[in-house]
Amino acid sequence: MSAILQAQGLSRSFAGFHAVQAVDLAVEEHSIHALIGPNGAGKTTCFNLLTRFLDPTAGRIVYAGRDITRDPAASVARRGLVRSFQISAVFPALGVLENVRLALQRGRGLSMDWWRSDRVLRRYDDAARALLDEVGLGGWADEPAQSLPYGRKRALELATTLALQPRVILLDEPMAGMGAEDIGQAAALIRRAAQGRTVLMVEHNLSVVADLCDRITVLARGQVLAEGGYAEVSADPRVVEAYLGRGTHA
Numbered sequence: 641m642s643a644i645l646q647a648q649g650l651s652r653s654f655a656g657f658h659a660v661q662a663v664d665l666a667v668e669e670h671s672i673h674a675l676i677g678p679n680g681a682g683k684t685t686c687f688n689l690l691t692r693f694l695d696p697t698a699g700r701i702v703y704a705g706r707d708i709t710r711d712p713a714a715s716v717a718r719r720g721l722v723r724s725f726q727i728s729a730v731f732p733a734l735g736v737l738e739n740v741r742l743a744l745q746r747g748r749g750l751s752m753d754w755w756r757s758d759r760v761l762r763r764y765d766d767a768a769r770a771l772l773d774e775v776g777l778g779g780w781a782d783e784p785a786q787s788l789p790y791g792r793k794r795a796l797e798l799a800t801t802l803a804l805q806p807r808v809i810l811l812d813e814p815m816a817g818m819g820a821e822d823i824g825q826a827a828a829l830i831r832r833a834a835q836g837r838t839v840l841m842v843e844h845n846l847s848v849v850a851d852l853c854d855r856i857t858v859l860a861r862g863q864v865l866a867e868g869g870y871a872e873v874s875a876d877p878r879v880v881e882a883y884l885g886r887g888t889h890a
């Protein structure tokens with residue numbers, strides 16, 4: 641196993657406040673890695689740094705053997721480090737299949753002038769249908785995106801993300817707002833999407849993390865507090881104190 645995504649001494653301050661401080665992180669290729677921690681721990685800031693939405697104050701980010709610390713966000717996304725919402729702008733009035741076709745077209749750097757030729761878009765039909773099958777939306781292809789129930793909309797977002805052919809998918813609270821049934825389905829979906837890919841996710845639901853993630857990094861006050869498997873980190877007294885002890889997200 642080798643790390644596909646690494647942060648070394650990653651730091652970001654806002655007007656002197658250390659939101660992320662000297663974070664070292666190594667995400668192994670083909671793993672599902674969780675970033676957890678109490679509110680304000682720095683998880684979203686870390687995501688923003690790793691996906692180059694935000695410049696670090698210090699530190700280094702290496703993706704697929706390349707230093708991307710100063711690379712533009714669009715360029716790292718093109719190289720396969722993709723945050724789920726980045727291209728998941730789902731067009732509600734368009735059909736489910738059309739949404740994925742457009743994402744495929746966009747992912748391959750083609751123009752967005754879809755009105756020009758329906759024939760051109762049809763070339764993407766097979767690939768789009770395969771992606772819909774992958775996320776369990778095969779039966780919804782012709783429905784308008786806006787008619788999908790909440791959990792299915794998230795599945796469509798994932799399909800549009802997969803259309804960019806990511807090597808690493810970053811998911812920011814993928815289960816947020818879901819009920820128990822949707823959570824089970826979404827977990828199965830993420831596990832499937834992770835086959836042959838790598839997933840880094842921020843997730844508050846600890847039973848999801850326990851079930852799904854190979855490795856967990858716990859952040860608190862901008863720093864790495866613990867790292868390991870779920871059994872290991874959940875038994876760490878510092879984690880219990882800083883996070884689990886509060887019982888806010890379990």
Ligand SMILES: Nc1ncnc2c1ncn2[C@@H]1O[C@H](COP(=O)(O)OP(=O)(O)OP(=O)(O)O)[C@@H](O)[C@H]1O
Pocket residue numbers: 654657658659677678679680681682683684685686
């Ligand atoms: N643009 C900003 N300007 C000033 N402070 C910021 C900014 N972004 C984040 N912070 C601060 O940095 C800290 C970490 O925030 P961040 O959103 O990364 O935490 P988080 O772990 O994602 O929290 P949550 O679980 O609540 O989403 C917080 O104290 C936050 O107020």
